[in-house]
Amino acid sequence: MNSLSRRKFLKISGATIATAAVLAGSAKTFVKASKKISERKGLEIIPTYCDLCFWKCGALAYIEDGKLWKVEGNPADPLSNGRLCPRGTGGVGAHYDPDRLKSPLIRKSLRGEEKWIDVTWDEAFDYIAEKMIKIKNEYGPESVALFSHGIGGSFLKHLIRAYGSPNETAPSFAQCRGPREVGFELTFGDVVGSPERTDIENTRCLTLIGSHLGENMHNTQVQEFSRAVERGASIIVVDPRFSVAASKAKYYLPIKPGTDLALLLAWMSIIVNEKLYDAEYISKYGTGFDLFVAEVSKYTPEWAYVETGIEPDLIRETAREMARYKPASLVHPGRHATWYGDDAQRSRAIALLNALLGSWGRKGGFYQTHSFSIPKYPYPPYPELKKESVHNPNNKYPFATGEQISTGIREATITGKPYPIKGWFVYGTNLMQALPNQNETVEAIQNLDLMVVVDVIPSEIAGWADVVLPESVYLERYDDLNTSPFKEAFVGIRQPVIEEPNDQKPNWWMAKKIAEKIGLGNYFPWKDVEEYLDTRLQAADLSLQELKTKGIIKAPQQPIYFEDGAEPEFLTPSGKIEFYSSQLAEAGFDPVPRYTKHPDPPPGYFRLIYGRAPVHTFSKTQSNPLLKDMMDENELWVNTDIAEKYGLNHGVYIKLKNQDGVVSNKIKVRVTERIRTDCVYMVHGFGQKSRQLRSTFNKGASDSELITKYTIDPLMGGTAMNVNFVTFEMEA
Numbered sequence: 001m002n003s004l005s006r007r008k009f010l011k012i013s014g015a016t017i018a019t020a021a022v023l024a025g026s027a028k029t030f031v032k033a034s035k036k037i038s039e040r041k042g043l044e045i046i047p048t049y050c051d052l053c054f055w056k057c058g059a060l061a062y063i064e065d066g067k068l069w070k071v072e073g074n075p076a077d078p079l080s081n082g083r084l085c086p087r088g089t090g091g092v093g094a095h096y097d098p099d100r101l102k103s104p105l106i107r108k109s110l111r112g113e114e115k116w117i118d119v120t121w122d123e124a125f126d127y128i129a130e131k132m133i134k135i136k137n138e139y140g141p142e143s144v145a146l147f148s149h150g151i152g153g154s155f156l157k158h159l160i161r162a163y164g165s166p167n168e169t170a171p172s173f174a175q176c177r178g179p180r181e182v183g184f185e186l187t188f189g190d191v192v193g194s195p196e197r198t199d200i201e202n203t204r205c206l207t208l209i210g211s212h213l214g215e216n217m218h219n220t221q222v223q224e225f226s227r228a229v230e231r232g233a234s235i236i237v238v239d240p241r242f243s244v245a246a247s248k249a250k251y252y253l254p255i256k257p258g259t260d261l262a263l264l265l266a267w268m269s270i271i272v273n274e275k276l277y278d279a280e281y282i283s284k285y286g287t288g289f290d291l292f293v294a295e296v297s298k299y300t301p302e303w304a305y306v307e308t309g310i311e312p313d314l315i316r317e318t319a320r321e322m323a324r325y326k327p328a329s330l331v332h333p334g335r336h337a338t339w340y341g342d343d344a345q346r347s348r349a350i351a352l353l354n355a356l357l358g359s360w361g362r363k364g365g366f367y368q369t370h371s372f373s374i375p376k377y378p379y380p381p382y383p384e385l386k387k388e389s390v391h392n393p394n395n396k397y398p399f400a401t402g403e404q405i406s407t408g409i410r411e412a413t414i415t416g417k418p419y420p421i422k423g424w425f426v427y428g429t430n431l432m433q434a435l436p437n438q439n440e441t442v443e444a445i446q447n448l449d450l451m452v453v454v455d456v457i458p459s460e461i462a463g464w465a466d467v468v469l470p471e472s473v474y475l476e477r478y479d480d481l482n483t484s485p486f487k488e489a490f491v492g493i494r495q496p497v498i499e500e501p502n503d504q505k506p507n508w509w510m511a512k513k514i515a516e517k518i519g520l521g522n523y524f525p526w527k528d529v530e531e532y533l534d535t536r537l538q539a540a541d542l543s544l545q546e547l548k549t550k551g552i553i554k555a556p557q558q559p560i561y562f563e564d565g566a567e568p569e570f571l572t573p574s575g576k577i578e579f580y581s582s583q584l585a586e587a588g589f590d591p592v593p594r595y596t597k598h599p600d601p602p603p604g605y606f607r608l609i610y611g612r613a614p615v616h617t618f619s620k621t622q623s624n625p626l627l628k629d630m631m632d633e634n635e636l637w638v639n640t641d642i643a644e645k646y647g648l649n650h651g652v653y654i655k656l657k658n659q660d661g662v663v664s665n666k667i668k669v670r671v672t673e674r675i676r677t678d679c680v681y682m683v684h685g686f687g688q689k690s691r692q693l694r695s696t697f698n699k700g701a702s703d704s705e706l707i708t709k710y711t712i713d714p715l716m717g718g719t720a721m722n723v724n725f726v727t728f729e730m731e732a
């Protein structure tokens with residue numbers, strides 16, 4: 001795209017950028033303002049950490065006359081740096097959501113019909129306990145699985161382990177960052193992790209491949225990104241859609257979807273052929289470089305042009321640009337990496353490109369993380385496992401990790417192999433939206449003897465449960481300590497700032513009560529969660545009281561870059577950065593990534609791509625009254641030429657039909673030049689089908705419903721979801 005049309009796009013995208021600017025208040029003003037405020041009578045400011053997404057930003061909750069007033073960033077917290085993202089600021093709405101679950105429910109008709117009887121907690125636990133004991137006797141404890149997302153699942157994990165099951169999983173791995181972690185681990189011997197160890201703060205050149213920072217609102221990264229833009233760092237954005245990040249870029253590459261590996265290989269060939277790499281770093285830390293060079297040097301920009309649609313000169317220029325700033329040149333690893341099925345290899349190519357630039361372990365690249373070490377609670381040992389998890393039978397995906405494959409557990413629930421799965425606990429994950437192919441999820445659920453969902457609202461997945469347990473929202477409960485790996489080690493606390501409005505209860509209480517009912521009370525020896533937290537903190541010479549007051553306690557700074565004394569350690573088999581991977585070769589995979597071509601949409605069809613909106617998290621915030629006000633349905637981005645060809649006007653509602661004949665809800669058309677002609681785009685999380693969530697029912701369309709097809713990554717079992725094609729259904 002030339003600079004003129006980029007300016008035009010900039011104007012168009014002004015509204016979206018304004019949302020990103022919500023972050024712009026300064027911490028200093030905050031401290032001043034909060035002093036004045038704290039003189040007000042009846043005002044209490046309580047530190048906690050946010051749960052509107054899983055980034056865990058440190059926050060301050062303001063309670064005035066016993067009412068929750070607002071939530072802001074905690075200036076002492078390194079993740080939020082005193083500022084929350086728009087979702088975090090809307091945290092208050094989670095407490096006041098009128099659609100919240102109010103009491104435990106037991107199903108009274110067929111699964112999925114959403115008909116319930118209100119029960120007491122004791123009745124709900126009796127029901128669960130009876131089924132858990134029955135499943136244990138008939139099939140063994142391994143036949144109960146846990147799906148969870150977020151730190152709130154940790155006490156249920158403990159319960160499931162104490163019960164004797166190895167099956168615990170989270171769709172936030174094999175449907176999200178799993179392939180990326182495997183690609184990086186194969187190369188550097190370590191994962192990128194969460195929060196990402198990306199030093200955007202200090203980078204001089206940032207390359208974003210589909211990472212739509214600014215719409216993807218992970219707070220620390222977005223703050224660092226806006227400062228990098230202000231500093232004049234060079235930004236390169238690769239995306240079939242002109243994202244908010246693209247509007248800040250020096251170079252925008254509107255790539256044909258699914259061809260990123262071609263671009264990455266061509267970039268590496270230029271850097272190798274023109275000897276633009278960090279030779280000293282590579283000879284010190286790398287291995288297999290010659291074999292790597294022999295493989296990648298054949299991918300010319302002219303070849304890549306045919307695949308990607310990106311002009312060869314632009315490929316050359318951007319490769320030279322990123323090399324110019326090495327090692328402070330960061331090719332962002334992305335996060336939601338499950339795109340096309342060769343994702344671990346694509347992520348490995350991103351890792352290798354960073355290795356050429358010498359950015360791993362370097363300032364402005366990937367820093368070395370530190371986390372606060374707090375001993376675990378001294379629980380009795382778990383029972384010995386008699387069976388392995390069902391997530392990856394016969395090690396079908398040899399590079400699968402300890403973070404289990406959710407669709408593998410779903411598959412075993414459908415087939416009963418390698419052994420039957422008869423119970424599901426689902427905590428904080430809406431499996432109807434998070435897993436591809438909803439029919440398979442329903443088929444699995446129909447095979448269960450027990451399906452328990454812990455949620456705060458009557459979510460779609462709650463609609464399929466036998467028992468629904470209403471949880472307190474994060475502002476009403478304690479959770480485990482936050483010791484996320486970051487630039488500096490810290491510990492953060494989540495604590496109740498306000499009481500539950502009805503009969504909701506925290507997860508730790510549910511886990512303890514269920515354990516007691518099934519004879520596992522000895523695994524929950526503490527009286528309450530405060531005793532649990534204090535025991536852990538005291539073992540690290542801290543106290544609960546101190547942490548409750550401060551919200552955050554930091555450890556002394558340690559070096560985070562090789563140049564400052566951080567110890568380079570590569571936990572690969574060779575102990576080096578593996579430009580050529582013998583592990584992959586031995587397992588029958590490409591030791592250096594090779595290009596794989598993905599099918600194009602058939603005539604009349606468009607690739608369905610999807611992403612994030614700044615004010616929502618997946619499918620979990622749509623009913624939050626504050627966030628709903630800002631966005632209550634999603635739109636379908638359609639290129640201007642395509643809209644004209646199909647007679648689609650801006651603002652009309654249409655339906656989409658996918659390659660398998662599945663028809664979506666109606667969705668509003670957004671005619672825009674900001675997307676290529678071969679794909680359409682929508683924000684994930686809408687089109688929800690829970691009738692009890694009155695405010696979100698059928699609002700917008702669901703990408704998940706249209707994702708009936710998925711391609712599995714042969715290395716690690718991640719499920720790629722950008723492989724579905726849709727056409728327009730006009731008669732909406």
Ligand SMILES: Nc1nc2c(c(=O)[nH]1)N[C@H]1C(S)=C(S)[C@@H](COP(=O)(O)OP(=O)(O)OC[C@H]3O[C@@H](n4cnc5c(=O)[nH]c(N)nc54)[C@H](O)[C@@H]3O)O[C@H]1N2
Binds near residue numbers: 176212239618722
């Ligand atoms: N506000 C908000 N922020 C969030 C979240 C949220 O729910 N809400 N979720 C968080 C989580 S868990 C994750 S994993 C991240 C996800 O966010 P990211 O990892 O940044 O992005 P993805 O979801 O992978 O990709 C979406 C972008 O990729 C582009 N894209 C689609 N296909 C292709 C392709 O073939 N090639 C290229 N180069 N680009 C393509 C889309 O146009 C879109 O801009 O966001 C995080 N941040």
Ligand SMILES: Nc1nc2c(c(=O)[nH]1)N[C@H]1C(S)=C(S)[C@@H](COP(=O)(O)OP(=O)(O)OC[C@H]3O[C@@H](n4cnc5c(=O)[nH]c(N)nc54)[C@H](O)[C@@H]3O)O[C@H]1N2
Binds near residue numbers: 051431457617
């Ligand atoms: N089609 C499609 N599928 C995707 C993605 C996509 O973009 N498109 N993104 C993928 C990615 S990157 C990720 S990380 C995963 C995320 O997938 P999930 O983690 O499943 O995300 P959500 O769909 O938001 O489900 C969160 C659920 O937790 C509930 N909840 C909210 N707060 C609480 C609480 O305090 N306690 C309890 N117990 N429950 C709570 C919400 O009501 C909701 O039902 O999805 C993956 N799947």
Ligand code: SF4
Binds near residue numbers: 050051054084
């Ligand atoms: S990124 Fe936003 S929603 Fe996520 S924890 Fe931080 S403030 Fe909360």
Ligand SMILES: [Mo]
Binds near residue numbers: 172176177
């Ligand atoms: Mo994710």
